[in-house]
Amino acid sequence: MTDAEMINHLWTHKTQDHPHLPDEAMLFERGEGIYVWNKEGRRFIDAFAGLAVVNVGHGRPEIAEAVRAQTSTLAYYPTTRQFSNRPAAELAAKLAQITPGDLKYSLFAVSGSEANERSIQIARHYWLKKGRPKKYKVIALQRGYHGATIGTLEVCGIPELFQPYEPLAWPGFVKSPAPYPLRDRAQGSDEQIVRRCADMLADAVRKEDPETVAAIILEPCLSSGGIIIPPLGWLERVRDICDELEVLMIADEVITGFGRTGKWFAVEHESVVPDLLSVAKGITSGYIPLSASIAHSRIADVFAGDSTEENVHPNTYCGHPVACAAALANIGIMEREGLIENSARMGERLQRAIEARVGGLPIVGEVRGRGLLMAVDFVDPQNKDQPLARDLVGSLNMRGWKRGVIPFARGSVLRLAPPLCIDSAQVDELASVICETIEELQDEVSRTRKDRVAV
Numbered sequence: 001m002t003d004a005e006m007i008n009h010l011w012t013h014k015t016q017d018h019p020h021l022p023d024e025a026m027l028f029e030r031g032e033g034i035y036v037w038n039k040e041g042r043r044f045i046d047a048f049a050g051l052a053v054v055n056v057g058h059g060r061p062e063i064a065e066a067v068r069a070q071t072s073t074l075a076y077y078p079t080t081r082q083f084s085n086r087p088a089a090e091l092a093a094k095l096a097q098i099t100p101g102d103l104k105y106s107l108f109a110v111s112g113s114e115a116n117e118r119s120i121q122i123a124r125h126y127w128l129k130k131g132r133p134k135k136y137k138v139i140a141l142q143r144g145y146h147g148a149t150i151g152t153l154e155v156c157g158i159p160e161l162f163q164p165y166e167p168l169a170w171p172g173f174v175k176s177p178a179p180y181p182l183r184d185r186a187q188g189s190d191e192q193i194v195r196r197c198a199d200m201l202a203d204a205v206r207k208e209d210p211e212t213v214a215a216i217i218l219e220p221c222l223s224s225g226g227i228i229i230p231p232l233g234w235l236e237r238v239r240d241i242c243d244e245l246e247v248l249m250i251a252d253e254v255i256t257g258f259g260r261t262g263k264w265f266a267v268e269h270e271s272v273v274p275d276l277l278s279v280a281k282g283i284t285s286g287y288i289p290l291s292a293s294i295a296h297s298r299i300a301d302v303f304a305g306d307s308t309e310e311n312v313h314p315n316t317y318c319g320h321p322v323a324c325a326a327a328l329a330n331i332g333i334m335e336r337e338g339l340i341e342n343s344a345r346m347g348e349r350l351q352r353a354i355e356a357r358v359g360g361l362p363i364v365g366e367v368r369g370r371g372l373l374m375a376v377d378f379v380d381p382q383n384k385d386q387p388l389a390r391d392l393v394g395s396l397n398m399r400g401w402k403r404g405v406i407p408f409a410r411g412s413v414l415r416l417a418p419p420l421c422i423d424s425a426q427v428d429e430l431a432s433v434i435c436e437t438i439e440e441l442q443d444e445v446s447r448t449r450k451d452r453v454a455v
């Protein structure tokens with residue numbers, strides 16, 4: 001069977017972001033640091049770290065060795081029915097140490113979607129334990145993304161993702177707008193935008209009746225929705241609303257956790273401590289799938305340590321020892337190499353370089369970023385309130401590819417989230433290529449317009 005015939009069996013084949021490329025060119029075989037090599041042996045800068053996953057970079061022998069050692073010592077033992085295993089316990093203790101505030105108890109799962117499922121389930125069980133059984137609803141944000149299970153699609157705010165499942169929708173999962181300064185500028189200053197969105201969020205909870213609402217779930221930066229970065233002050237307002245209306249705050253840090261935004265966790269930009277923190281991706285940098293819902297002690301402590309009563313149901317691979325060993329090795333690399341600080345420094349350098357060179361182009365609405373989570377948001381130069389046509393923005397994927405860089409352009413937004421081990425020379429190279437692709441697109445847009453005017 002040829003590679004093309006094999007690839008044809010993958011479902012990925014059914015959605016094409018790069019319709020001009022043969023499937024085999026998109027088959028990747030090797031990675032090292034910020035680079036990946038495809039089947040043809042071409043080297044690319046992995047400018048989105050896979051799916052904003054590979055935080056420590058590709059090809060780390062320390063993680064491979066930790067996986068090998070744990071696999072040969074004890075490849076599997078559950079963390080259910082009071083059993084545990086050493087790497088799971090060590091990792092839970094490590095997470096209690098590196099997360100902010102009193103986030104102390106980890107319930108492990110496999111994917112980011114499941115981490116959010118667990119957070120929502122813990123919230124529900126918490127209110128049952130507190131004797132308030134009517135609290136079950138979860139309020140989320142428009143443009144938010146929390147996973148690909150039916151449960152997490154209930155709290156998804158991206159219409160093309162949740163609409164196919166609307167016939168299955170449960171009542172009581174409403175979505176409120178998130179602050180999106182580029183699009184909300186008409187509403188005033190950052191502070192006014194935050195206040196307005198916070199008021200709408202509080203109203204949404206009140207309208208549902210706080211006595212029926214278990215939690216608000218939100219991403220500190222809305223990643224799949226277009227790397228939307230609400231102004232600082234937003235999370236503090238959400239925390240206030242949760243406290244005032246007695247609902248739990250679930251921070252979904254599946255993408256933003258483990259240094260992506262220049263702090264261990266993005267909530268730390270505002271010194272906010274959520275009740276539940278969902279993490280995945282960067283916890284192992286993708287070497288092995290793993291996720292966790294990390295609970296604040298005031299939540300976890302309502303579940304007695306000696307109870308025999310069932311509460312949140314874990315899955316088979318909860319606390320998988322090999323995945324937890326990979327996570328410990330991964331976090332060790334982050335600490336030893338100062339990757340969190342590097343993310344803050346390199347993110348600033350990347351954003352400054354892109355802003356300086358293309359920030360003033362008519363198609364560029366905004367260059368924004370926090371740490372190494374960055375976006376260029378494009379606007380229609382004739383009508384700057386409107387996004388640039390999505391096929392034009394999408395063409396940046398191919399323009400990058402031709403120059404040996406893999407960014408992620410979709411909707412009106414070009415997204416960048418390279419591995420956190422990127423150095424200054426590599427940042428400069430990445431910025432230069434990305435700017436070239438944007439300048440090329442600008443030329444094409446300007447030329448097309450002139451041609452249209454000439455006709």
Ligand SMILES: Cc1ncc(COP(=O)(O)O)c(C=O)c1O
Binds near residue numbers: 110116146223254281
């Ligand atoms: C913020 C956020 N939450 C949850 C998820 C779902 O994670 P997974 O795909 O591992 O289920 C993602 C995935 O991209 C995400 O970005």
